[in-house]
Amino acid sequence: MSSGTSAGTRKTMDQQPQIAEKMPEHLAEKILRFHSITFACSNSKLMAEYHTGRMGFRPIARREMNKNTNRGVRAEVVKNGNCVLAFIAPIAPIDNTAIVMSDSDREEAERIVNHISRHGDSVMDVAFVCEDVREVFAWAVNHGAQSILKPTRFQDNYGSAVIATVTAFGHVTHTFIEKDKYLGAYLPGYVPVDYNDPINKVYDSVPIMEIDHVVGNQYAGQMENVCNFYRKAFGFHQFVSEDDYNVQTEFSALKSTVMANPNNCVKMPINEPAKGKRLSQIEEYLRYNNGPGVQHIALRTPNIIKCVDEMKKRGVEFIDVPKEYYTDLRERLTSSNAPRIKEDLAKLEDLGILVDYDKDGYLLQLFVKEHVSNRPTSFYEIIQREGSEGFGGGNFKALFEAVEREQLKRGNLA
Ligand code: TYF
Numbered sequence: 001m002s003s004g005t006s007a008g009t010r011k012t013m014d015q016q017p018q019i020a021e022k023m024p025e026h027l028a029e030k031i032l033r034f035h036s037i038t039f040a041c042s043n044s045k046l047m048a049e050y051h052t053g054r055m056g057f058r059p060i061a062r063r064e065m066n067k068n069t070n071r072g073v074r075a076e077v078v079k080n081g082n083c084v085l086a087f088i089a090p091i092a093p094i095d096n097t098a099i100v101m102s103d104s105d106r107e108e109a110e111r112i113v114n115h116i117s118r119h120g121d122s123v124m125d126v127a128f129v130c131e132d133v134r135e136v137f138a139w140a141v142n143h144g145a146q147s148i149l150k151p152t153r154f155q156d157n158y159g160s161a162v163i164a165t166v167t168a169f170g171h172v173t174h175t176f177i178e179k180d181k182y183l184g185a186y187l188p189g190y191v192p193v194d195y196n197d198p199i200n201k202v203y204d205s206v207p208i209m210e211i212d213h214v215v216g217n218q219y220a221g222q223m224e225n226v227c228n229f230y231r232k233a234f235g236f237h238q239f240v241s242e243d244d245y246n247v248q249t250e251f252s253a254l255k256s257t258v259m260a261n262p263n264n265c266v267k268m269p270i271n272e273p274a275k276g277k278r279l280s281q282i283e284e285y286l287r288y289n290n291g292p293g294v295q296h297i298a299l300r301t302p303n304i305i306k307c308v309d310e311m312k313k314r315g316v317e318f319i320d321v322p323k324e325y326y327t328d329l330r331e332r333l334t335s336s337n338a339p340r341i342k343e344d345l346a347k348l349e350d351l352g353i354l355v356d357y358d359k360d361g362y363l364l365q366l367f368v369k370e371h372v373s374n375r376p377t378s379f380y381e382i383i384q385r386e387g388s389e390g391f392g393g394g395n396f397k398a399l400f401e402a403v404e405r406e407q408l409k410r411g412n413l414a
């Protein structure tokens with residue numbers, strides 16, 4: 001729905017390029033959906049607090065230090081709807097030999113320490129629910145992915161799961177998880193947590209359904225390579241939406257291609273900076289993240305008005321949408337091919353929620369103003385879909401101008 005012409009574009013080719021050795025469909029179909037997202041962080045407890053207190057997740061599981069196993073890391077897992085986030089932190093100095101831990105515990109802790117020192121507190125892994133993890137893993141590592149964890153069966157009192165991890169882009173990895181009638185709250189090794197935060201007596205719950213999409217920022221010129229890697233190693237295809245993805249602000253040039261798994265439950269837009277007048281928001285990300293990584297996580301809600309309203313009450317701030325956006329929107333919505341928006345426009349305006357539509361329907365979206373960590377890197381999007389499978393192309397101008405106002409405040413537009 002966007003009208004601009006300049007620097008950045010999201011490619012909307014109709015034809016999928018022929019990639020030699022693309023993961024065969026029967027294997028690709030074994031990658032089913034998002035399982036969870038793991039952040040490496042220096043303080044998993046405080047990170048979980050933000051997500052429970054402000055964003056309305058609830059704690060479901062944790063991994064604690066215990067006598068025999070798990071001497072290296074501490075982790076908290078939170079959930080809202082089907083959206084599961086894990087926060088994992090090193091417990092102890094990894095090179096202190098006085099602290100007894102197994103080689104695998106030390107290796108795991110070391111990976112987290114390295115991730116934090118390179119990228120700050122940030123997404124380390126995006127996990128998928130899979131069938132036949134061994135087969136999926138074998139193909140992926142023979143087609144460009146590197147093994148981080150070979151398929152391993154983990155077990156506890158609640159059952160077992162086969163888990164494997166491979167490299168994706170930057171230091172972000174993908175984990176394949178095959179739960180075999182596992183009845184625990186998260187994964188083997190995690191103890192269930194049943195804690196009702198007293199904050200939930202003060203505030204209503206925040207409606208979130210699932211992870212809608214996860215976006216990866218790449219170095220300039222690498223978007224196509226990374227997309228081809230997703231085709232080859234994981235059998236993803238380009239997700240073609242009806243949206244028109246020209247990106248048109250004065251400065252924030254970027255290119256984007258949405259990759260998806262065969263059933264389109266996993267959508268991963270892949271971005272790269274494009275040349276603009278000033279520093280692209282993707283360049284800013286790459287500088288502060290010290291390389292490629294996850295740019296934003298979109299959380300899908302059935303009711304964005306309730307979701308944003310409750311998050312605001314809990315203290316989450318969202319990007320500022322200028323008044324004119326709603327004047328333009330009211331104009332846009334008078335067009336003959338515009339859908340009927342069932343939400344109250346005045347409410348949407350009051351909460352600063354963005355609206356976009358295409359021939360399939362509409363979507364409502366909004367972005368959290370503060371980044372997740374102390375660096376200007378990863379952030380959250382809230383999205384409600386009413387037919388449209390797009391990503392908000394019609395909002396890019398208003399959105400990127402808002403992003404640039406924040407970039408300017410940080411002194412990062414040059
Ligand atoms: O997922 C997407 O592609 C949209 C677009 O700072 C987008 O959400 C791209 C950059 C950005 C915010 C949103």
Ligand code: FE
Pocket residue numbers: 213215296298381391
């Ligand atoms: Fe998005």
